[in-house]
Amino acid sequence: MSALDRFINDAAARLELGYRARSVVNVLAGWIASHPLGLDGLAQQFEQAGLGAQFRSWQRPTEPSRPVLASELEHAVRTHALVTMARRAGFPPGTFRVIACELLPGLVALASASGPVRAAALGPAGLHRPRGLTPAPARTVQGLALRGMLWMLAGVVLIGFTTWLHLKIRAPHWVAPVITEQRDARLSMHQYGDRLLVQGRLPSEAARRQVWNALTALYGRDNVRGGIELDPATRPPRWLDRLSARIAQLEGDGLLLDFNGDALRVDTSAMVAEQRLEVSRLLRHHFADLQTTGLWGPGLAALATLPAHAEATTVVEALNRTTLKFRAGSAALTGDSADTVDAVAAALTLLPASTRIEVAAHTDSTGHADASLLLSQQRAAAVVQALQERGVPASMLVATGLGQQYPVADNRDDAGRARNRRITYTVRAPERDAGTAVAVAWQDR
Structure with a gap:
């Protein structure tokens, strides 16, 4: 067998x-x-x-x-x-x-x-050669010729059908599928006064109408320019429903929002300070899962205005106005924290290499105290690692987890708990890690 x-x-x-x-x-x-x-x-x-x-x-x-x-x-x-x-x-x-x-x-x-496994082929049935025919009488020659032509025509039809059936049976089953490369959805919106320029690529007409109707309802049909390309090979965007629901809050002269797959680029530099802070706050809150660049905040503003040779205490005061966020219950920084980590690293690299900075993580009172202490240590270590990856010397940084020991707000409501979940920076005395620290009050925004 x-x-x-x-x-x-x-x-x-x-x-x-x-x-x-x-x-x-x-x-x-x-x-x-x-x-x-x-x-x-x-x-x-x-x-x-x-x-x-x-x-x-x-x-x-x-x-x-x-x-x-x-x-x-x-x-x-x-x-x-x-x-x-x-x-x-x-x-x-x-x-x-x-x-x-x-x-x-x-x-x-x-x-x-x-070697190749082949299906059992069906052999064509044998064709029986007709027996010899006796010579026909002269009067029947014409009839025999007509019948011969009919048999020949039937033979041609039979051979043609047999050939077609044979080819059909033996035809390859293979149909090479076309693998279409999927692309990221994209939507760019740039506001100029009361006009809006829209460009992008979405997977369906329903998605396009969802965005276009929301924009024209807000700005007016005559004030929305550009177009959205329909591309079925585009991945469905995870941010589309959230954007449509909050598009009326995300506006301001000069605002640029560029969604590209799981990334979001923001430019608020042409907006007034109050609008910059509010738009950045909304984006941090509703699109924290995206890798976001260009957000603004009090900490980034303070770091941007630091003098070239600022003292360590002045730098730390600005650092403590920044905000870093983590995914719930983990030590993973959210995507909107990347710009802040970049700015913190840039400020620290300007300090003397002998400077010692304590990076301390705090949690709210949710959960067991021991678990919160462990999580805070992991978060502090994650921030230190991110700063080292951006060029800050390892000898300058000390990671400390403080858990829920030092709240700055009431843990009984969401706003208070959000303020208590924070990263603080402190200048340590250079001679010993446990020396007197110059503490600077931390403000959450």
């Missing part, structure tokens, strides 16, 4: 396919063998669909075979090819997808070990 026959018998017993197991295996084997580039081309196609690791595991008998989901297989093979194979095997498409996920790894292994 051949390896393929043993495989068919195993499939019939394991999947309870009975006599239909051979039909299914033959269809799948024919599909594998029909790829114009062989197994290498098939491997490349699965690689493009993100299933390269699974396919390679099927080719290596020493490794455990990695399973594939029906939805993943349909992405690699394409729906048309799966439906065609299901019809030839005599199964509903949904059932065939599940069976194919079970049988395809084994068939690829067989093909890799012993």
